[in-house]
Amino acid sequence: MIANKKEFSLGLVLFIGFWGVFVVLMSPVFAGTNLLDYMDNLYNSISKNSAYYIPGAQERAGAYQGREITFAVAAKDQNQALRTAKNFEMLGARVEQEGTTLQVTGDMGRLLVGILEDADRMYHNDGAAIVAKYGIHERLVVYDWWNALKTGQDDLNRQHKFAEAKVFYDAMTRGVEPAYNYYQIEAEPIRNKAGTVVLSLAGYVFYTLWFGFAILFMFEGWGIKLEH
Numbered sequence: 001m002i003a004n005k006k007e008f009s010l011g012l013v014l015f016i017g018f019w020g021v022f023v024v025l026m027s028p029v030f031a032g033t034n035l036l037d038y039m040d041n042l043y044n045s046i047s048k049n050s051a052y053y054i055p056g057a058q059e060r061a062g063a064y065q066g067r068e069i070t071f072a073v074a075a076k077d078q079n080q081a082l083r084t085a086k087n088f089e090m091l092g093a094r095v096e097q098e099g100t101t102l103q104v105t106g107d108m109g110r111l112l113v114g115i116l117e118d119a120d121r122m123y124h125n126d127g128a129a130i131v132a133k134y135g136i137h138e139r140l141v142v143y144d145w146w147n148a149l150k151t152g153q154d155d156l157n158r159q160h161k162f163a164e165a166k167v168f169y170d171a172m173t174r175g176v177e178p179a180y181n182y183y184q185i186e187a188e189p190i191r192n193k194a195g196t197v198v199l200s201l202a203g204y205v206f207y208t209l210w211f212g213f214a215i216l217f218m219f220e221g222w223g224i225k226l227e228h
C-alpha cells in the first residue's frame with residue numbers, strides 16, 4: 001500500500017518528532033510554565049508597554065472641567081447600582097437611584113478625570129490604593145466604572161450629546177478597558193525582548209512547516225497526490 005517507503009518513513013519520523021517536541025513545549029520548562037503561557041505573558045507585557053493612553057484621555061476629559069452634565073447609568077443589578085452610586089458620590093456627583101437605574105449629575109471633567117485616576121492606578125498595578133479609597137475589590141470598582149461609562153455613553157447619545165458621548169467612549173476604551181485587562185501584568189519594552197520575539201516568530205514558522213512537510217511526505221509516500 002505504501003508507494004514510496006523512504007518518503008513515507010521520513011514523513012513518519014517528522015510527524016513523531018513534531019509531537020515529541022509538542023510534549024516538551026507543553027511542559028512547565030519555561031520559567032515554570034509551558035511555552036504557550038510563557039509567550040502569552042511575554043506578548044501581553046510588550047503590548048501593555050505600548051497601550052498606555054490614559055494621560056491623553058485625562059487631558060481630553062479635563063477640557064470639560066466645569067461643565068455640568070446629567071446622564072443615566074444602567075446597573076446590572078441592585079448591588080452594582082448601590083456601589084456605583086456611592087462611588088460617583090465620592091467623586092462629587094449627585095445621584096438619584098430608581099431600581100437599578102441611576103441619574104448622575106455632576107462636573108463632567110471632574111468625574112471623568114476621577115475615573116481615569118482610578119484606571120491609572122489599576123494600570124500601574126496599584127490595586128491597593130483603589131481598595132483603600134472605596135473599600136471594594138479593585139477589579140469590581142473598575143468594572144463598575146466601565147459599565148457606568150458604557151451605559152452613560154449610550155444615554156448621552158440618546159440625548160444627542162454626541163461630543164460628550166465620544167469623550168465617555170474615549171475614557172472607557174483608552175483608559176478603563178486597558179487598565180482592567182492589563183492589571184497585574186508588568187509592562188516590558190519590546191527592545192528588551194527583541195531576540196526572544198524574533199526567535200518565537202521564526203520558530204512558529206519553522207514548526208508550522210515541520211508539520212506540513214510531515215503530512216506531505218506521509219501522503220506522498222502512500223501514493224496520494226494532488227493533481228490538476
